[in-house]
Amino acid sequence: MSSRLLMTTLSLTLFVACEGEKQNDNKPPEPPKPEAVKPEAKKLDPWAVPPPPPTSVYSGPLFAMSHDYPKTPVAPPADPPWRKASGGGLITTANAAAYTQALKDYVAADMKVLLYDYPAWNAGTAGWYNAPWLTSVREPIHGTYVGSSFTKEYFPLSGLTADMTTHVLVYYDDVAAAVLQGIWGPTGMDPVPGIKAGLAQYPEGSIIVKPAFTTASAATWPVLDGAMTWPIYAVPDDGSSTEPVLQNVTFFQFDIIVKDSVASPTTQWVFTTLVYDKNAPGDNWDKMVPLGAMWGDDPSVVSPQGCDPIKGDCPALSETWINPVAPVYAKETLGWGGRLSGPNDGSVDINAAVIQADGSVKPYNGRYAMSSCMSCHQSAEYPLQTFLLPSPSVCGQGGQDSCTPTLVTCEGETCTPFTGTGNPLVAYYDSGSADYMQWFMNRPGTQAMSSTATAMDYGMNNAFKAIPGWVAATGGKPVGHAHKLSDYRGHPKHAAAGAAAQPKAPEQPKQ
DSSP: OOOOOOOOOOOOOOOOBOOOOOOOTTSOOOOOOBOOOOGGGSOOOTTOOOOOOOTTTOOSOOOOOOOOOOSSOOOOOSSOHHHHHTTTSOOOTTTHHHHHHHHHHHHHHHHHHHHHOGGGOOHHHHTEEOOSSOTTTOOTTTOOEEEEEEOGGGOTTTTOOSOEEEEEOOEEETTTHHHHHHHTTTTTOOOHHHHHTTTTSOOTTOEEEEEEEESOOTTTOGGGTTOOEEEEEEOOTTSSOSSOEEEEEEEEEEEEEEEOTTTOTTTOEEEEEEEEOTTSSSSTTTTEEEEEEESSOOTTOOOOTTOOTTTTOSOOOSSEEEOTTSOHHHHTTOOGGGOSOOTTTOOEESSEEEEOTTSOEEEEOSOEEOOOHHHHHTTOEESOOSOSSSSOOEESGGGOSSEEOOEEEEETTEEEEOOSSSOOEEEEEOTTSTTGGGGGOOOOTTSOSSTTSEEOTTOHHIIIIIHHHHHHHTTSOOOSOOSOGGGGTTOTTTHHHHSOOOOSOOOOOOO
């Protein structure tokens, strides 16, 4: 799942001085007037990377955009190992562990270079690629950007003692890069024709990976003892500086998703998540153990809100497998009813409000589980018409460049629309209601959540990051989510400052 998206407009205005006419010696010359610049003349670089840190601060290898996408589609392995793990048939809770391990083993050689031998990493040579237009949010050493922010209260069972921010990075393999070539091509401009032509649909066998890091360390979160760290050059999340600083972040989650219509014929995707387990044997890569896998959202299972997947008192799921020996910290943020969601993903809200059957809104006392990996990703569409979490969505309101959920402030049991002051809470649909379940359907990637949008095949990075970045950079109105996810979860450090005012009352639930 994800994160709120902070898109900074990139602009470069060219001024061409016009030579003025000769002036009377008694009159001061008029200043030259700038020549209007046509939009197409703007020098925009979709592949730009942020400026490097000063060499006095850091002199190691830097992030380089990998965008020489294959010009012709690359065929996936004829008999991929993950499909062997499922016996050439459906993925099930019985074979999901082997399936997840097979995916991990398949990407291991390349990912070990990226993660542990960075000076030797060459993404293009290895056949891994990046999406454009993320310059404004990337940092320059590894190309990571902010994923989510969490207060220590999100992890009460595992001893997190300080708030943390996560940083993530996405790579597409050479098969999945067909989408990047199809919608962005060699110029990185105007993905809309490609989207409309269906080129946002991933080929069979596409693999996308996302390593995730946290600003927490073993000192603030003992579960990270012995974990690998990366240096990044980014603004610190503790407010100690408004400028980038060199800091270490800790590797704690690794997502691998694969397009596999044989194992998962309905959604056509399998999502898997690995997490760091300090007690697992072997090296750091070995210690990245499966948290679980999912290939559907179990729409027929209406999980009781508040059931505890760690205690095992939630109804059984048939489209999510959770590793019973995964570390406890990684299970604290499992999604609704125990559906897959990692500690980077934010499928639980500890400051939530819920829309009641009569349309009123009440604060929720406890941890409100409201998403999952696939629930969030299936909202990827163009243009975005639906927020990524189950709340009534407002898109483009007041000229804003985002889809926002319904925000409220609550005093006691009374909640009113958020007007810009106080600590806003997201007003979610009641779990199990018809509206809430729209985020838990098993849609194929060709079916958008919104009837007026084009589906982007679970492609969150393009829909929520790259496309809004492109629109912002070229002078239009972005259609993505403008804020980090934490801005909408009632995060006490950020919510009041980050979220937009909501003058309208919450929508009435559909009957």
